[in-house]
Amino acid sequence: xxxxxxxxxxxxxxxxxxxxxxxxxxxxxxxxxxxxxxxxxxxxxxxxxxxxxxxxxxxxxxxxxxxxxxxxxxxxxxxxxxxxxxxxxxxxxxxxxxxxxxxxxxxxxxxxxxxxxxxxxx
Amino acid sequence: xxxxxxxxxxxxxxxxxxxxxxxxxxxxxxxxxxxxxxxxxxxxxxxxxxxxxxxxxxxxxxxxxxxxxxxxxxxxxxxxxxxxxxxxxxxxxxxxxxxxxxxxxxxxxx
Numbered sequence: 001x002x003x004x005x006x007x008x009x010x011x012x013x014x015x016x017x018x019x020x021x022x023x024x025x026x027x028x029x030x031x032x033x034x035x036x037x038x039x040x041x042x043x044x045x046x047x048x049x050x051x052x053x054x055x056x057x058x059x060x061x062x063x064x065x066x067x068x069x070x071x072x073x074x075x076x077x078x079x080x081x082x083x084x085x086x087x088x089x090x091x092x093x094x095x096x097x098x099x100x101x102x103x104x105x106x107x108x109x110x111x112x113x114x115x116x117x118x119x120x121x122x
Numbered sequence: 123x124x125x126x127x128x129x130x131x132x133x134x135x136x137x138x139x140x141x142x143x144x145x146x147x148x149x150x151x152x153x154x155x156x157x158x159x160x161x162x163x164x165x166x167x168x169x170x171x172x173x174x175x176x177x178x179x180x181x182x183x184x185x186x187x188x189x190x191x192x193x194x195x196x197x198x199x200x201x202x203x204x205x206x207x208x209x210x211x212x213x214x215x216x217x218x219x220x221x222x223x224x225x226x227x228x229x230x231x232x
Contacts (some may be wrong), residue, residue: 044209
């Protein structure tokens, strides 16, 4: 059974940085692209970023491009999201989601973690 | 900027049929956007229902079905049950490794 567990969330001031982690188990981690999807309080889902199986390709939503960096360590079966220059509008529950292809192409999100809450406030 | 549109809310009677749709602010949704659908109840992580337009994810009851209707992707629930009351989100693969979610549809069963 696929299991995704996020960690690293917390309270942070605007302009500061934070790193989220996602520990994966129950599948061959380096066979799949991985994603981060966020949900602001009371709002809908928003795709944030994706990374291919070998880190060769990464992509970002316009709202976070240039501020967030996605990374993975296949030896540790872990996905990361470095959140830099945080804004109040980045406040959200951040979900780790498993892709269904090696590459960042087509596919969908077939498994989800429970999320890590990031609160950005002065 | 690509905007994916969904009806904000729907209501359906128990046992009834409802169709939620997913469109693009400009252009038509086709299977080449690989539409997928997700169900989320408050406080829970999303659950994957449908992918590649019409394929049900493992364990999803066959009362959920996906299709393309006109220029929109559609999720139809046939024989709605009380525990179908949830928020439903579609996602489209836009291009070059970019996905966009719709704003979600809140379904009430009453």
